[in-house]
Amino acid sequence: MAGLPRRRRKPPDRRRLREHATYSCDWCHEQIVVPVDASAGAEQEYVEDCPVCCRPNVIRVQVDDEGAVRVWAEQE
Ligand SMILES: [Zn+2]
Numbered sequence: 172m173a174g175l176p177r178r179r180r181k182p183p184d185r186r187r188l189r190e191h192a193t194y195s196c197d198w199c200h201e202q203i204v205v206p207v208d209a210s211a212g213a214e215q216e217y218v219e220d221c222p223v224c225c226r227p228n229v230i231r232v233q234v235d236d237e238g239a240v241r242v243w244a245e246q247e
Contacts, residue, residue, distance in 0.1 A: 192242040
């Protein structure tokens with residue numbers, strides 16, 4: 172008679188606050204969905220080539236106190 176298998180307790184799941192946000196490419200105005208790591212900072216900025224027209228956008232990310240994410244793009 173086998174005892175019940177001990178339930179393995181999962182380690183606390185520190186799930187990062189990951190969201191998706193949409194910006195429209197400043198060149199071709201296509202809507203691009205990007206993953207946003209809100210835990211990386213309230214203000215982020217990085218350059219990403221548009222997957223549609225391959226031109227570089229400066230992506231700006233802003234996370235407000237309530238965790239709402241705002242993303243927009245500017246031409247480099
Ligand atoms: Zn584009």
